[in-house]
Amino acid sequence: MTDEQFPRPIVTVDIVLLTLSDERLCVALLQRATEPFQAVSGLIGGYIHADEDQDAEDAVRRILKQKTGLDGIFFEQLRSFASANRDPRGWSVSIAYFALVPKPVLEAAAHTLELRPVTEPGSLPFDHGEILAAAVNRLRGKGAYSTLPARLLPDIFTMSELQSIYETVIGERLDQSAFRRKISDLNLLEEVEGEKRQTERARRPTTLYRLKDPISVFNRRI
């Protein structure tokens, strides 16, 4: 830090907003209003506003609110992407975040978002394809060792729904018995009183659960 005669790079925040639609992991995209890549769908992003944002997380919250209407959803920093050529406007830094939202919450709040399966995201502007891939990787990796995947469900859910979401995130089938045993050993959930059966075509009523802690990380793989 010896010299400050260098041009400052552009700094933006980009958010990989993930949700579950039809048992598939999907990314929410927004059509760009301005150049470059005007009218192309890309990650939700924006400049940091030095006057209103105290830190990068503030910028994420503001941008999510402004551009999607969402508020109070889970997000965490992924990493930054910084290079001379990722943006045609010049040297730029994107501080990338990934966010998880239950589909119903997304539908209630969101403006006009486009959902695409993460496996076939189509062509994305800038290096958004790479950022998306990094987010999915992170979710898959951390998903097996944390309650992260539960952030894709509503606050209250059944054990089957939880298992199903883990299967989707991790990408493999899990044994029902072992799954319940592990979840129960880890003591992550609490029962919700007034059990009732959800929408499904099941006959037998299902116990409902909620997370004790917003987010838990553990050693053993689910």
Add this chain to the structure above:
Amino acid sequence: MTDEQFPRPIVTVDIVLLTLSDERLCVALLQRATEPFQAVSGLIGGYIHADEDQDAEDAVRRILKQKTGLDGIFFEQLRSFASANRDPRGWSVSIAYFALVPKPVLEAAAHTLELRPVTEPGSLPFDHGEILAAAVNRLRGKGAYSTLPARLLPDIFTMSELQSIYETVIGERLDQSAFRRKISDLNLLEEVEGEKRQTERARRPTTLYRLKDPISVFNRRI
């Protein structure tokens, strides 16, 4: 990304350079040449030079070379720290990296670095304390599931040295038998011909090993 009338933040790169000294994990600090915090020891860092650096990793390599003389050592991105008040000069972004270097390599190349145990780093400028803590956390967390800790050893090492470094990084004693079994199951190492006993006071000669791959990540905990 709608508007570009906002002042651009300062963007720097900061490197948490870790090594092992006396069985303790230490961070290498550099005395700052300029304000703010002139003459205070802090992380190795610098501005991105938009003209010479193609990306952030280029900046890391350049800064490491210029400020420490080190070349070709392991580093990876940690995360970014971005806020209005982390730097008295204004809104700033630090893309933080952590790097691992064997002590002999550090001593051979380094200019005037100061080594401090990560457990007692003293008072650091900016939010460098927080960045250091994040780096140590990452190393501890990832260390048990990868060959990362081996980057603190020379290319060729004994099984005992490897075990010892894992113990230091993870922060707990490991059973010798189980350790060797796991390492051998994972098939990470290859024997080096011409076994010889190293410096120690051991009587029996020791087999020497090197890593097959620069870095490996695995599922099971060491």
Add this chain to the structure above:
DNA sequence: TCAATAGTGTCTTTCAGACACTATGGT
């Protein structure tokens, strides 16, 4: 009673931890 999912019991295998044991070679 049947369909359909909820939820449990138990066997087997795998693996980590503990710990005692053997091996080697300089002094």
Add this chain to the structure above:
DNA sequence: ACCATAGTGTCTGAAAGACACTATTGA
């Protein structure tokens, strides 16, 4: 012969996977 470290064998207990089993209730 002895010491200090290198390196191995084996027992035990915990947990994972496989899979069959029972439970509940609307239709």
